[in-house]
Amino acid sequence: MADTATSNLTVTTISLTMAELGSLNPLPVVAAELDQPYTVGEGVPEELQASARYGVVPNVYPYLMQDGYSREAAPREFPAVVLENNKLRVTVIPSLGGRLWELFDKATGKQLLHTHDAPQLANIALRKAWFAGGLEWNIGTRGHSPTSCDPLHTAIVHTPDGKHILRMWEFERLREVVFQVDVWLPEDSPVVFAAVRIRNPNDHDVPMYWWSNAAIPETERTRVIAPAEEAFGSDYTTDITRVRPTSHEGYDGTWPVNSPHAADFFFDIDPSERRWVVAADDDGDGLAMLSTGLLRGKKLFVWGQGQGGKRWQEWLSPGAGPYAEIQAGLAQTQFEHLVMPAGAEWAWVEAYGNGHLDPDASHGTDWDAAVAHAGERLEQLLPHDELESMLSAAITDADVPPSKMLVDGSGWGVLERARRQKNGKAWVDESGTPFVDESVTAEQEPWLALLQGKAFDGASSFVAGVDWEDVLAGQESPEAHFHLATMKHARQDLEGAKSGYRHVVADPEATPGIKALAHRGLGLALLAAGRDADGLAELRNGVEADPANAALLMEAITLSIRHGDPAMALELNGAAPKAGTGVGRLTFLKALALARTGNPAAAAAILREGVEIPDLREGEDAISALWQEVCPDEPVPFGYQFGMH
Known part of the structure; x- marks a missing residue:
């Protein structure tokens, strides 16, 4: 893609040494396998406890896992968009989840984000594949977003008042909502802005989760400051409890290098306070994260100084140095979901720049003084009232049609629009976020054909919802029966799933591939019911039905060990x-x-x-x-x- 410029916005490419994402794992994600929220300990208000219990999902169905990558990296070119003025240079990679990859401060010559030229894919996200660095957008449920490594629909938008906006959007399939991120950098601005909008087109409430996650360089003198004395803490092994970050387990956790192990600190910011979090290095420089009021939560995450934390950082960012994360979210902690009403639209504005703190004040022993100083500096960087006043214009701009499309995201938005139109259900206004027919691929085509009354055949992807189950119930093919059983399994109707799978494995018309997946689904359902021997036997039947399905073989080997038959694992491994x-x-x-x-x-x-x-x-x-x-x-x-x- 040749470099093309629009005012301070340039469309170009970026070279990263990175492994290929690889093929999607063909196995539907039906087991109840997501980590459940940590238990809540002392000092945690009932409001937080209730929202931690609300909206928990058993899995990320209908998404498929992204685990086909290796660690064999090679230079690759990715479409990129650069926003630049006389103070900042911002690089965004739309095809990798819309990641804001670089935020370069020209006055200091410093990258405010942890960034590098050789990101390593690793099993960190909800769909496994993820890479460290930059600023990412997380939606759906607790974890790194299902869209972390996917292209987002991306366009340049010219507003009537002269703004040049980089817009990215997608249909999020877990919660069935549309989200968009509008990024712009005004002339002479010391901060880059991101306006986020989420729209719930459903006629029912949905549990909502959002966290903007910024990786920051971690130096020996990095300190993270937010306007709170207390936080809700988690160390990945114990209950969520109320803690004091500055005197936590005998150390001051606001200095990432002090933490002996991985830890989260969700700052308990008073509702009357401005919502911000800032990192400051030895010179007082570092990323400031500001937002309008809806984005309530502010967080510090550290890997810790233990061998495991150091190993993870080297695994994710070889040679790039250590990093921590500061984040901003809708809820106070990442263990929670909020109730998003039917038909609701939520929007907020975020701003990112160099906090430019005085290191004597930011690194002093008086926490209150450090907070007061940081608050004053951030008010100088971007006055609170000025940021809040931007929200109404951002909401208006969100529906301005794109001027130039840059990248197509997935075709799932097109399919969802077609499903809702067929069933007379509400959908979003696509003026600002068009889902174009050109984005449809073989993943969506069989489902579009089904909506059009054609024979259902060849679907290697999966969908969810009562509407789809009703349509499939009228089909008589083994493939339709398998997909219907899979939908029931994903929502943990194990009896309905087992009945459907048994129907498929007994059907002489079922193809070996479908029969293998049905044996596998039946096996998982039996294992979930405590019938280990029967479940493992069905997994073996699945492998025998389709020996070429490497993902199925891997899963059968893993589960045979987990459920007490390592001899079966060795036997299957011999054919791997x-x-x-x-x-x-x-x-x-x-x-x-x-x-x-x-x-x-x-x-x-x-x-x-x-x-x-x-x-x-x-x-x-x-x-x-x-x-x-x-x-x-x-x-x-x-x-x-x-x-x-």
């Missing part, structure tokens, strides 16, 4: 592929199965030779635990230390 992105995990699973079948020496030999699992889960201690089991007299190698506590 010897190349591809899953080899590292298969090698580890072989070692684990060997240990569970009474052969620790063979397991130890595999670990000593070296195992690398590209999709290792955040905080996963499995390799370290197995090493300690089979090599009890040897320290765990640094490369295997991923524990966050």
Whole structure:
């Protein structure tokens, strides 16, 4: 894509050394597998406890997992948009979740965001694939967004009053809402603005979650300040409790380098206070995150100084140095969902720039003085009333039609519009956020055909909702029966799912691929009901029905160990592929199965030779635990230390 400029907005490309995302995992995400909220401890108000209980989802169905990546990186070009004035240069990557990748302060020559040229994909997000750095937009439920690594619909918008806006938008499938982010950088402005709008077109309330997450460079002298004495804290192992960050477990947690382990601090900012959080390095420079009132929550996350935290940072950003995160969200903590009423539209404005604090004040021992000073400096950077006054114009601008389309997002918005039109249901005004027919791919085409009354065939993607179940109930093909059973399974109607799966596996017209997935679904449902032997037998049947389905084989091996049949795991592992992105995990699973079948020496030999699992889960201690089991007299190698506590 050639460089093209519109005022201070340039369309260009950026080169990143990065692995390919790879193919989607074909297995529907039906098990109840999302981490549940942490239990709530002392000092947490009932309002927070109630919103932590509300809106919890069992999984991210209908999304498919993104785990087809490796750690074999190569230079790749990505479409990028640069917004620039005499103070800041901002780089955005629309095709990677709309990530605001760089925020460069010209006066100091500093990058205010943790950024680098070789981001590593890792299993951190709700759909697994994620990469560290920049500023990301998270919607749906607790975790990094399902759209973290997806292209967003992207366009340039020229407003009647002369603003040049970079707009990104998408239909979020978990909550069935439309979100958009409008980014602009006025001439001479020391901050870049982002106006966010979420629209709920449904005739019912939806649980809503949003956190804007900024990775910041972590130095020995970085301090994070927010206008609060207390916070709600979590260290990933204990209850959420009310804590005092400046004197937490014997250390001042507002200095990231002080934290011995991973930790969250959700600042308890009084409603009367301006909502902000700022990082300051040894010179007082660092990212300031400001927002209008709706974006209530402000947070500090640290990986901690333990071996696991250091290993994770090296795993995610090789050679790029340590980082922390400051974040802003709709709720007070990330454990909560808010009630978004039927038909509601929510909007707010965020602003990002260099706080330019005085290090003597920001790094002093008097917390109140540091907060007061930071508040004064941020008021100078962007007066509170000026930011709040921008909201009404941002809401008006949100419906200004795009002037030039840059990137197509997914075709799911087109399908959702068609579904709602067919059923006489409300939809959003697409004036500012058009979902274009050109975005439709093979993922959506079978479902569009079904809406049009055509035969249902060839769907490798999944959808959710009562409307879809009603349409599929009128179809007689094995594929339709399988998808209907899958929808029931995803919403945890296990009896309905098992009945549907059994119908498919008994149908002589079912293709081997569909039959294999039906055996797999039945197996998962039986395992969830505590029938381990029967469940594992169905998983084996699935593998035998479609031996080429590597994802199914991997899952069967994993679950056979988890449910007490490591011998089955070893047998299946013998037929596993010897190349591809899953080899590292298969090698580890072989070692684990060997240990569970009474052969620790063979397991130890595999670990000593070296195992690398590209999709290792955040905080996963499995390799370290197995090493300690089979090599009890040897320290765990640094490369295997991923524990966050």
